[in-house]
Amino acid sequence: MSREGLTDLLQQIRACRLCESQLPLGANPVLRANRHARLLVVGQAPGTRVHASGIPWNDSSGIRLRHWMGIEREQFYNERRVAIVPMGFCYPGTGASGDLPPRPECSATWHGRLLPLLENVRLTLLIGHYAQAYFLQAERGKTLTDTVRQWQRYFPRFLVLPHPSPRNTLWIKKNPWFEEDVIPVLRRAVAETLEEDA
DSSP: OOHHHHHHHHHHHHTOOTTGGGOTTOOOOOOBOOTTOOEEEEOSOOOHHHHHHOOTTOSHHHHHHHHHHTOOHHHHTOTTTEEEOOSSSSOOOEETTEEOOOOHHHIIIIIHHHGGGOTTOOEEEEESHHHHHHHHGGGSOSSHHHHHHTGGGTTTTEEEEOOOOGGGHHHHHHOHHIIIIIHHHHHHHHHHHHHTTO
16 A cells, blocks of 8 residues: 555544443543554553543653653654554553553454554564554463563564553552563664664
């Protein structure tokens, strides 16, 4: 598909209303993609703040993620360098222990058409269980901790990360190896990937 084809597809995704009746705040698909992007960030779904602003990772989770990556906000939001494609494009609502899972309609309808068009991607960050389950399938560990602990199995194509939500602060404290071993690799890999596009 051509560059114009990607533009058309993004317009279709942003106009998507497939599951609007199931969304507590209505549909507002949030993503960023450009055929030049070398780095792909795949999280789960927007929260309420991102839903309101239309800017992905525009919250405390995004601040922590950019810190982990070792890049500034300006770099992170440069679509020609970084594509941001969550598993669910709209805020799914809240359950008993946080946000609900991403709506399955997004990956079923759009990901198979969109991801192949991002042909310049060299590194994909798989953030959280839902992204890891979709991309790694049977290759992932039994738990998120198992998957992240085995990060070298998937690298250099993928880097697997826990979600940077404040809700995961305890997980990070209980697993100091993550910041000691994985974050330095993440920062080097991100820097090298973005330098290729400089």
